[in-house]
Amino acid sequence: MIEQIETLATELGPVKAALFATIFTWLMTALGASLVFFFKTINRAVFDTMLGFTGGVMIAASFWSLLAPSIAHSEKMFPTMPWLPAAIGFLLGGFFIFGLDKLMPHLHINFKKEETEGVATKWHRSTLLLLAITLHNIPEGLAVGILFGAAANGMEGASISAAVALAIGIGIQNFPEGLAVAVPLRRQGVSRRKSFWYGQLSAVVEPIAGVIGAVAVIHMQNVLPYALSFAAGAMIYVVVEEVIPETQRDKYTDLATLGFMLGFVVMMILDVGLG
Template sequence: MLEFISQFSPAMQALIATLFTWLMTAVGAASVFTAKNFNQKVLDGMLGLAGGVMIAASFWSLLSPAIEMAEASGKIAWIPAAIGFLCGGLFIMLFDKILPHLHPMSPMEQAEGIHPERKRRSTLLVLAITMHNIPEGLAIGVAFGSVAAGYSSASLAGALALAIGIGIQNLPEGVAVSVPLRREGMSRLKSFWYGQLSGMVEPFAAVIGALAVVFVQPLLPYALSFAAGAMIFVVAEEVIPSSHENGNHDLASMAVMIGFTIMMILDVALG
């Protein structure tokens, strides 16, 4: 697998990896074809698992390499990490205030952004997940771009581990969009279409991230940290709270622990 991926450019590597993560979103959305009703406990557990994967990926695959890169280049190691991390969170927060969207499992009255009442529920749900998939795509692109830049703290296996981890957590995101739409009476095909649509942005964001790193290498520690901050904001603002909304607190919390462990093992073993 590594030999096959290594023959491509960083942008193409990022594209291939995010086509996989998009596929995983589609697999999750396809649950509407196999189940009439999706068990809420299972969905909350999957959301918790996704949150744990994202937290672990933010540190092991993004923040830690950013700190090592800054240190190797003679900079004060924590400065790029701190600036990039906070800027990533602020970016998603501002995007959250502007873009009309609706978090999965929330009623229409809780739609956010500018004039959300002018959009259909299906559009708002897709926009919410799409907004959160942007930092995931950027993270994968930056990870592959950092390998091409020749940093010792970056490896192709580590970038692949990040893509696998994000792919795992994309599965419940597809479910979280398609299942509520199906419950409201939308056809299975339309519910699936809107569910998988949310993952379409990741390949575009990944290619942009990879190209940006290749051409502006000094910004790499900031870019990695930016992606980490954006992902952590998403976890804190939506993923974990959504997993607790239905009272399955212990299940969701344990799933976060398991997701973190899975991603940590992937990153350490492959990276």
């Protein structure tokens, strides 16, 4: 099955492959959000465990899928300092999300309305929640697109199978993300249909970011190691600034930590086993 997917991705080309891969991750978000038609609330222990799982997947993907191939490719460009492009790109990715975080009004899932971040606004809580997850999904889409583009350019350490593994991993962790947006909205009295709509809408940015990432690295091959580490830095920033704090606001921190470790292992197996 995986070999067939890899063959199809190769035939499609990096841009179309990135588009379809990120559509898959978007659909996984929609699938998670669809559970709102069956549940109005979710047990907080389960919720925190799923968020921890999400963080684990993102951290593992940042290293094995992005930073490792970035450094491997840089060994030819900078034999004495192969870490340099990875370090620069990583920091730029973090500062990019930092800038968006300060400019875009948003509210993290378990936070109160007065804890809204970004520029001051009177937007509704549901809109702020949606923007928080959308901000979260930008680096995920970029990561998938950049890796498909890197594989198409024959970058050392990058492959179609690794890009497919990354898309599968992000798709898996997008399932609880869709639920994480839809259920709190439903709990606030928003209709099931609207809760689902907002939940799936949070990931619509991923196909856009995926295509942009693939196109950028295809036409600018010299920035490949920087682009990969940029996506890694953006994802690490999201995990540390958003995902982990959200799992530490209740009494289920141990379960969230175990969920994190499980997510890390799942993504590691996917990337090492398939990539």
